Amino acid sequence: MDTGSRTGSMERGGASMSVSAEPVLPALFVDVPAVVPNVIVDLRYAGPNNFVGVRVDGYEAERALLTRPAAEAAARVAEGLARQGLVLKLLDCYRPTRAVAHFARWAADTNDLGTKADFYPDHDKPELFDLGYIAGRSSHSRGSTLDLTLAHASDGTELDMGTPFDLFSERSWPASLAVTDAQRDNRRLLAAAMTDAGFEPFLMEWWHFTLKGEPFPDTYFDAPIR
Ligand SMILES: C[C@@H](N)C(=O)N[C@H](C)C(=O)O
Numbered sequence: 738m739d740t741g742s743r744t745g746s747m748e749r750g751g752a753s754m755s756v757s758a759e760p761v762l763p764a765l766f767v768d769v770p771a772v773v774p775n776v777i778v779d780l781r782y783a784g785p786n787n788f789v790g791v792r793v794d795g796y797e798a799e800r801a802l803l804t805r806p807a808a809e810a811a812a813r814v815a816e817g818l819a820r821q822g823l824v825l826k827l828l829d830c831y832r833p834t835r836a837v838a839h840f841a842r843w844a845a846d847t848n849d850l851g852t853k854a855d856f857y858p859d860h861d862k863p864e865l866f867d868l869g870y871i872a873g874r875s876s877h878s879r880g881s882t883l884d885l886t887l888a889h890a891s892d893g894t895e896l897d898m899g900t901p902f903d904l905f906s907e908r909s910w911p912a913s914l915a916v917t918d919a920q921r922d923n924r925r926l927l928a929a930a931m932t933d934a935g936f937e938p939f940l941m942e943w944w945h946f947t948l949k950g951e952p953f954p955d956t957y958f959d960a961p962i963r
């Protein structure tokens with residue numbers, strides 16, 4: 738990947754932040770399968786099986802991209818879990834800001850409720866941003882955040898986490914008591930492996946983790962995934 742991201746800066750809430758204007762990502766971004774052994778890639782926004790119901794803007798190819806430090810940390814997670822016969826299954830990695838803009842347009846269209854039963858049965862669309870299930874400025878766009886689950890190496894079947902990916906509900910909170918002990922244990926297994934490798938969990942979604950000490954903490958990239 739090309740280097741040299743031209744960025745524009747802005748001040749927001751006292752903190753400096755930049756939005757990359759370059760159509761390419763810095764060389765520090767890597768294809769995760771090149772770094773993480775036996776990883777399964779199922780990027781849900783690269784196809785129609787997601788809460789928007791169509792392929793999301795910016796996902797022009799199903800490529801799982803992360804910064805190298807985040808991918809290397811994920812590799813440490815994978816190496817540890819391989820001893821238990823488990824592999825990582827990636828559901829989202831780097832997310833261009835144009836994808837987040839697509840999410841916002843989708844949320845504003847209150848006539849389109851086609852995915853409500855499967856993805857947000859407990860809430861109305863506009864609440865999903867207000868409550869924090871979808872971020873208006875997502876850490877995924879900084880390249881060191883990923884959404885993932887665990888699967889059995891033998892046949893690729895996913896561990897039962899109690900809710901599907903992107904079910905925007907309190908049932909998806911990692912500590913929810915609405916799931917069984919076994920399901921909560923699976924969430925704990927994922928969270929423990931990720932935090933041990935340097936990732937921070939998210940209290941509203943069992944699948945979402947951000948690398949501590951990420952290399953681009955203030956830059957939101959918009960290069961499409963090709
Ligand atoms: C949309 C969901 N997969 C997710 O990643 N949510 C967090 C809050 C985000 O949008 O960054």
Ligand SMILES: [Zn+2]
Pocket residue numbers: 829877882883884944945946
């Ligand atoms: Zn996420």
